[in-house]
Amino acid sequence: MNTSRYAAFPQVPLDDRTWPAATVTAAPRWLSTDLRDGNQALAAPMSPERKLVMFDLLVAMGYKEIEVGFPAASRDDHDFVRMIIEQDRIPDDVRVSVLVQARDELIERTVESLRGAPRATVHLYNATSPQFRRMVFGMTRDECKDMAVHGTQVMMKYAERLLGTCDLGFQYSPEHFADTEPDFALEVCEAVMDVWRPGPDRPIILNFPTTVERSTPNVFADRIEWLNRNLSRREHVCLSVHPHNDRGTGVATAELALLAGAERIEGCLFGNGERAGNVCLVTLGLNLYTQGIDPGIDFSDLDHVRRTVEHCNGIPVHPRHPYGGDLVYTAFSGSHQDAIKKGFDAVEREAARTGADPSRMPWRMPYLPLDPQDVGRTYEAIVRISSQSGKGGLAYLMSARYGLNLPRALQIEFARHVQALADAEGGEIAPDRIRDAFLREYAVTPAVTPAGPLPETAGTVTALHIDGEGFGLGPRRTDTVRAVRSALAERGFRVRVVHHLGPAGREREEVAVYAQCGLDGRTFWGAGIERDVVSAALAAVDAAVARAGLRRPAAPAALPPLPERERRHAGRSGHPAGRPRRVIAGR
Numbered sequence: 276m277n278t279s280r281y282a283a284f285p286q287v288p289l290d291d292r293t294w295p296a297a298t299v300t301a302a303p304r305w306l307s308t309d310l311r312d313g314n315q316a317l318a319a320p321m322s323p324e325r326k327l328v329m330f331d332l333l334v335a336m337g338y339k340e341i342e343v344g345f346p347a348a349s350r351d352d353h354d355f356v357r358m359i360i361e362q363d364r365i366p367d368d369v370r371v372s373v374l375v376q377a378r379d380e381l382i383e384r385t386v387e388s389l390r391g392a393p394r395a396t397v398h399l400y401n402a403t404s405p406q407f408r409r410m411v412f413g414m415t416r417d418e419c420k421d422m423a424v425h426g427t428q429v430m431m432k433y434a435e436r437l438l439g440t441c442d443l444g445f446q447y448s449p450e451h452f453a454d455t456e457p458d459f460a461l462e463v464c465e466a467v468m469d470v471w472r473p474g475p476d477r478p479i480i481l482n483f484p485t486t487v488e489r490s491t492p493n494v495f496a497d498r499i500e501w502l503n504r505n506l507s508r509r510e511h512v513c514l515s516v517h518p519h520n521d522r523g524t525g526v527a528t529a530e531l532a533l534l535a536g537a538e539r540i541e542g543c544l545f546g547n548g549e550r551a552g553n554v555c556l557v558t559l560g561l562n563l564y565t566q567g568i569d570p571g572i573d574f575s576d577l578d579h580v581r582r583t584v585e586h587c588n589g590i591p592v593h594p595r596h597p598y599g600g601d602l603v604y605t606a607f608s609g610s611h612q613d614a615i616k617k618g619f620d621a622v623e624r625e626a627a628r629t630g631a632d633p634s635r636m637p638w639r640m641p642y643l644p645l646d647p648q649d650v651g652r653t654y655e656a657i658v659r660i661s662s663q664s665g666k667g668g669l670a671y672l673m674s675a676r677y678g679l680n681l682p683r684a685l686q687i688e689f690a691r692h693v694q695a696l697a698d699a700e701g702g703e704i705a706p707d708r709i710r711d712a713f714l715r716e717y718a719v720t721p722a723v724t725p726a727g728p729l730p731e732t733a734g735t736v737t738a739l740h741i742d743g744e745g746f747g748l749g750p751r752r753t754d755t756v757r758a759v760r761s762a763l764a765e766r767g768f769r770v771r772v773v774h775h776l777g778p779a780g781r782e783r784e785e786v787a788v789y790a791q792c793g794l795d796g797r798t799f800w801g802a803g804i805e806r807d808v809v810s811a812a813l814a815a816v817d818a819a820v821a822r823a824g825l826r827r828p829a830a831p832a833a834l835p836p837l838p839e840r841e842r843r844h845a846g847r848s849g850h851p852a853g854r855p856r857r858v859i860a861g862r
């Protein structure tokens with residue numbers, strides 16, 4: 276590749292920059308340009324209907340400055356502006372703006388589109404960079420400056436003629452500011468201000484776009500700090516930035532610009548816009564939120580925002596898009612899942628200890644920069660199981676989704692089963708399949724249960740785990756059922772441990788008990804899930820004993836036929852192939 280065709284971007288001479296030591300403590304003013312810069316970048320620009328959906332979304336989210344179009348561009352753009360004005364759809368605390376080039380014929384139509392608006396801003400621009408002056412305009416610096424000055428004069432003339440009592444705002448952008456000599460950008464802005472004459476009730480927005488992002492964000496920040504120091508009438512100027520994302524650093528550019536003195540940011544939801552997009556307003560807003568700063572924008576139903584934006588733009592949001600993508604609150608890898616599970620366990624313990632509401636506790640969760648619930652997501656998709664997962668993730672899924680808190684040793688054992696499944700199938704294993712595999716493997720129901728005690732030699736049920744708590748049963752107890760009953764009674768087990776088994780909303784409340792059965796130096800786990808703890812404990816013991824194969828009949832053929840469900844499960848359990856699962860536990 277021919278690197279020699281490109282050159283590093285020149286630095287701004289600013290040796291005493293202060294922005295690196297600054298911090299952001301409040302949200303900037305936001306302007307959404309989804310309906311203008313975002314819209315102009317679509318293969319099929321939005322119809323007025325889709326524009327209205329986007330406009331209503333932006334208003335509902337709390338954006339107070341919305342660029343609604345380029346009325347001189349098309350009938351749709353013009354008619355949309357007319358529609359929201361005539362139908363009185365602009366809330367009192369929202370200001371719309373419209374963009375226009377510094378060209379007389381376009382300015383008239385643009386200003387005219389705002390007739391009847393109680394308040395609105397005209398946004399005028401012309402390119403100022405040397406390339407543009409040379410290649411596109413064929414103009415000197417002075418001629419280029421005159422273009423901006425003249426455009427401002429023409430805009431004011433038409434506004435006076437057409438807009439009557441409108442509370443008119445004015446914004447000027449030197450397009451390609453990031454490529455323009457800083458002193459020339461300043462000169463043009465000063466000349467524009469001389470015409471507009473900003474004052475106490477007559478502010479001006481000076482908006483500095485990267486237009487095409489070519490430099491590292493620190494270079495842009497230096498430019499903004501330099502302007503911040505050198506602009507006259509600074510108290511009447513709102514210093515705004517408009518980063519694009521050509522180098523993938525639009526967000527960083529905006530954030531460093533804030534440190535350098537910018538007060539307002541223009542961007543689009545999920546970073547729509549020309550080429551690699553405008554800066555993403557969702558990322559910027561939630562970046563502030565996760566620093567404890569209120570962005571002033573409602574992101575509490577981010578999936579709805581994303582769906583609406585996808586509908587309006589006709590472009591899908593990437594699954595890994597910060598904060599809003601489908602996968603950004605999901606861990607697939609084992610060590611991440613394990614740490615997240617431990618993080619949630621720690622929060623629960625802390626909440627139980629202090630009586631605090633977990634949803635109000637400080638968020639410090641490994642691998643999750645934001646509580647998904649804060650943006651309307653659930654915890655369900657936090658962990659998804661694949662061949663990269665381990666016992667921690669599995670334990671989280673079983674607990675969070677099905678209320679099954681597996682003891683650690685059982686987690687380890689079950690993880691091996693799931694790993695084998697993942698290795699065999701590849702890809703993701705759906706939660707319900709994992710739960711089914713667990714029930715099939717551990718909640719074994721003996722097919723025949725005649726009365727009578729277990730023989731002394733049958734093996735020893737060594738432990739019960741009820742809702743994550745282990746109860747050792749002592750070495751000498753061999754009568755399983757008696758051991759269970761007395762262990763529960765000795766502990767005065769009256770607590771009703773309630774789990775929801777199955778998807779949230781199912782009404783059955785059940786208790787899960789896990790039993791460990793030791794035989795010949797090996798351990799066999801069983802699970803019982805029943806409506807009360809004693810039945811669950813008995814079922815768990817039955818299952819553990821059954822899995823140990825303790826009371827296998829000598830001749831399986833002598834038993835009645837297997838029920839359909841049992842038949843399906845036989846041979847899929849990790850037991851040697853063909854070994855009968857039909858075992859009997861006495862009661």
Ligand SMILES: CC(=O)SCCNC(=O)CCNC(=O)[C@H](O)C(C)(C)COP(=O)(O)OP(=O)(O)OC[C@H]1O[C@@H](n2cnc3c(N)ncnc32)[C@H](O)[C@@H]1OP(=O)(O)O
Pocket residue numbers: 312315345347348349376377378381400401402411412450486549
């Ligand atoms: C960075 C940005 O996003 S800026 C916003 C850009 N947005 C858009 O362009 C979308 C809307 N635009 C349009 O619909 C059309 O371009 C229109 C209606 C504005 C103009 O259409 P046309 O008159 O056919 O001209 P065209 O689009 O080809 O523009 C080229 C002319 O604009 C001039 N021009 C380009 N940028 C500017 C500017 N910022 N200020 C003044 N004139 C400009 C060019 O020099 C050229 O002039 P020429 O006709 O003398 O050669």
Ligand SMILES: CC(C)C(=O)C(=O)O
Pocket residue numbers: 312374400448450451482484485486487517519
């Ligand atoms: C019109 C201006 C602000 C623009 O969109 C840009 O330069 O990117």
Ligand SMILES: [Mg+2]
Pocket residue numbers: 312484486517519549553
């Ligand atoms: Mg732009």
